[in-house]
Amino acid sequence: MPEVVVYALGGRSVDQKRALVKDITNAEVKNYSVEPGAVVVTIVESAKEDKAKGGVLFSEMAPKK
Numbered sequence: 001m002p003e004v005v006v007y008a009l010g011g012r013s014v015d016q017k018r019a020l021v022k023d024i025t026n027a028e029v030k031n032y033s034v035e036p037g038a039v040v041v042t043i044v045e046s047a048k049e050d051k052a053k054g055g056v057l058f059s060e061m062a063p064k065k
Contacts, residue, residue: 008045
């Protein structure tokens with residue numbers, strides 16, 4: 001049973017998550033020759049104040065333009 005764990009910042013919609021897990025599942029089915037029901041995808045979300053890059057919290061970074 002293939003299992004994929006995705007780490008991401010929180011804030012994405014259920015529709016975005018649904019599309020992501022569908023794409024990941026399809027890739028596993030295609031490349032590992034398994035049935036869709038055998039694929040487990042877990043999304044682990046972090047709040048922006050709980051994750052940092054370059055020593056700066058994501059919550060304190062300027063928005064990208």
